[in-house]
Every structure is written in C-alpha cells, then in structure tokens.
Amino acid sequence: MTAQPKFITxxxxxxxxKWLRLLxxxxxxxxxxxxxxxxxxxxxQNRIVLTRRRDMLERQFSGDIFLLPAAGAGPQLxxxxxxxxxxxxxxxMYRICxxxxxxxxxxxxxxxxxxxxxxxxxxxxxxxxxxxxxxIYWPGTHVRNALQFLKDNxxxxxxxxxxP
Numbered sequence: 001m002t003a004q005p006k007f008i009t010x011x012x013x014x015x016x017x018k019w020l021r022l023l024x025x026x027x028x029x030x031x032x033x034x035x036x037x038x039x040x041x042x043x044x045q046n047r048i049v050l051t052r053r054r055d056m057l058e059r060q061f062s063g064d065i066f067l068l069p070a071a072g073a074g075p076q077l078x079x080x081x082x083x084x085x086x087x088x089x090x091x092x093m094y095r096i097c098x099x100x101x102x103x104x105x106x107x108x109x110x111x112x113x114x115x116x117x118x119x120x121x122x123x124x125x126x127x128x129x130x131x132x133x134x135x136i137y138w139p140g141t142h143v144r145n146a147l148q149f150l151k152d153n154x155x156x157x158x159x160x161x162x163x164p
C-alpha cells in the first residue's frame with residue numbers, strides 16, 4: 001500500500017467518501033452497480049475498494065478490498081482508519097473538493113467576492129477553490145463541527161494551530 005492510499009467506494013458509501021475527502025484522501029464514488037467494472041477501475045487507478053456488498057469479496061481481485069459495516073459514516077470511517085492504521089493529520093484536511101474529488105487551490109478574497117455570501121466575505125480572509133467545479137471553501141463552523149464528529153467517533157486528529 002502507498003503512503004497515501006486512494007479509495008473507491010460503491011454508491012451506498014457516498015457519506016463515507018465525503019469524510020475521506022475531508023480528511024485529505026482521494027476517494028472516488030463509483031456511480032454504477034458495484035461489480036467487475038468497479039474492480040477494474042480500482043485496479044487501473046491503484047485504489048482500495050470499500051464496499052458493503054458481501055458478494056464483492058467472492059470475486060477474483062488482486063487489490064485490496066474491505067467489506068464495511070452497515071452502520072453510518074462515523075463507524076465506517078473509524079473502521080477504515082483502524083483497519084489501515086491511517087494517521088489523521090489536520091494539515092491534510094480540507095485539501096480535496098467534497099463534491100468532485102479534485103485538489104483545492106488557495107483563492108484570495110477578491111477572487112471570491114461575488115461567489116460567497118456577504119457575511120462570509122466580511123468575516124473570513126482565507127479561501128480555497130476547486131479548479132474543476134468552482135466550489136469555494138472557507139474555515140467556517142463546519143471545521144469545528146467536523147472535529148467534533150471525529151471526536152464523537154473516537155477518531156484522533158493531530159491538530160495544529162493553523163486552520164486549513
């Protein structure tokens with residue numbers, strides 16, 4: 001396994017995929033029915049398969065595949081982190097677009113002036129933008145809420161003083 005694993009999930013794990021992206025992991029959601037084509041894509045892109053479909057384990061596949069519990073995104077995320085011994089670093093959080101899985105780039109206040117609510121523009125100085133879909137991100141209350149969610153699910157984060 002590489003130092004920074006990449007994942008592919010079936011469509012039933014969209015919530016988990018968003019949390020993995022939030023933590024800085026390249027995670028694709030396979031939109032079709034989980035099966036051989038999904039496994040081929042995983043193989044071609046060197047991705048770990050995350051699924052809830054038990055029959056996927058019976059298929060011939062030389063890569064890594066993990067059957068996840070049916071519980072919600074929190075327990076599923078904890079399962080993946082423990083199973084792969086992932087170390088969650090705050091500096092890697094909020095670096096990937098939650099919508100399209102592309103890398104985010106810094107944006108200036110001036111660049112986002114007409115793309116964020118006035119309150120956000122007046123109260124935040126740092127922004128990130130997805131070059132692919134154009135979504136704008138800023139360190140609002142969702143950062144605190146995400147850290148609380150992780151804590152509630154016994155997921156430890158190495159937190160730095162600097163916000164992403």
